Amino acid sequence: MAQRRYAVVGTGAIGGYYGACLQRAGFEVHFLLRSDYDWVREQGLRIDSVYGDFVLSQVNAYVDPAAMPQCDGVIIALKSTQNAQLVQILPPLIGPHTTIVLLQNGLGCETAIASQFPDNPLLGGLCFVCANKVGPGHIRHLDYQAITLGQYAPDYVPCGITPELEAIAQDFAAAKIEIHPDGHLLQSRWRKLVWNIPYNGLSVILDATTDALMAHPPTKQLVTEIMQEVQQGAAAWDCEIADAFIEQMLTHTEQMTPYLTSMKLDAQQGRPLEHEAIVGEPWRWAAARGVDLPRIGMIYRQLAFCDRLSQA
């Protein structure tokens, strides 16, 4: 089989970084952009990375998805708040054998895509990466880069390590991206929420960095209780999160350098918050199984209020 051709939908920090890694490794990559289109078509992409800076002076840049070719792999790296656009964006890119790779946090984002393309393999990816877009076509990659990647099946039934998952994982590994193939996507999504819900939520609501939240005993306690609610929500969906995992997240975050979460950056820049996918959906999923998560429900409502303000 010839080398797979990739599309990147949403060339922000995540899509830009991973797409550039793939192109650098020799893959043909097609980038869909919006505000940065003119700049990137002329200047390319610049990645300042802890693993070594690089520039791609020539990239295939598009503002219209209809102009893009069908691809073997389509990487979706939009913010989840923009997912309604996918219905229009995706059709030109998807052929009968295209694998769709959704790099987003939260729960439930696969469902709409799977109903639009029920016969295509769909992978969900959880990125453990610190990267920001600092200017047009200019991405600063600060730390980490691993992706946990799992295949989606209807109702998130665990489906093990499939050939389609292995193929994509192999390409990413060739691009020097650390991939953790995972047979239980839903469980990985819940696990990622252990960190995302408390730190993204409280950093926006309390206007705080992660180190400030951990340095103050009442908020450290609150973070812990919220993590335990995520654990309860996961258990309601037969997903296991060990106590030791929570301990590890707490310790790890205490040892991190002060960090502005992605949701805090969105709030600062007046962008819509991803509180539906990251907080509202897990809260509703748990409720659907009869499990009340009051602190997560409260974070959700407080974020909805902050979201209204940040977009005012």
Next chain:
Amino acid sequence: MAQRRYAVVGTGAIGGYYGACLQRAGFEVHFLLRSDYDWVREQGLRIDSVYGDFVLSQVNAYVDPAAMPQCDGVIIALKSTQNAQLVQILPPLIGPHTTIVLLQNGLGCETAIASQFPDNPLLGGLCFVCANKVGPGHIRHLDYQAITLGQYAPDYVPCGITPELEAIAQDFAAAKIEIHPDGHLLQSRWRKLVWNIPYNGLSVILDATTDALMAHPPTKQLVTEIMQEVQQGAAAWDCEIADAFIEQMLTHTEQMTPYLTSMKLDAQQGRPLEHEAIVGEPWRWAAARGVDLPRIGMIYRQLAFCDRLSQA
């Protein structure tokens, strides 16, 4: 019996307003001040009130409680965050028959005073008043002025309408202050918390006025759920709060003009927050009876974080 002599400990908006009303009605009143002492000794007190402005050009002003006379009634109107000072302030003012009147919100503030002066009648008062200190010795009274007044007995056992309560209520009524004598102080304190916990808490945490909280459905829902937790805490202490009372608080607040809560004003001005008396104590009291109030616990921890910042 000769007319009773009063002391006011803490001449801010509350103490200044009610003390001035008593003096205007002919009572002898002695005011303990701190930062405003020099000004008030020379210029007196000025009350701009919706019920009619007035000035007291001569007031008995003190900065040292030891210089004050024993009084028949001692009105404590400090912020609850300053209550540790009362051990030193009160002894010169209290004789064997002095009635102590504590005008503070929250739970449990009577206990320390009662252990210091176990033989003196002690009343707790809940003020329904909008008043701010806008300058030295200058109080702006915007709306309402009623006080619900109840006698304290050890463990907050209800003790009905006592003669000591009636005597103080009579004096306040003579000063045209609307008094609601109450035989069940603890129940009145819990009822006041139905408003105070959600609105004070969320206004600080979300940097919001009451009307903004009510205009946004997710926060209105959250306010309602927090009120229901107060209801559960009260029930654990055999204090009844009717569903209709919660409805009434919601409707009333929606109809109010936009209001900056007292805790929000404290936060804006970098003063310590009264989150222990108003949120932490009710939460701990409920826990002591085996009732978990997760949203109120979360408000408490978020406020503790905000308090740290406001004093930084």
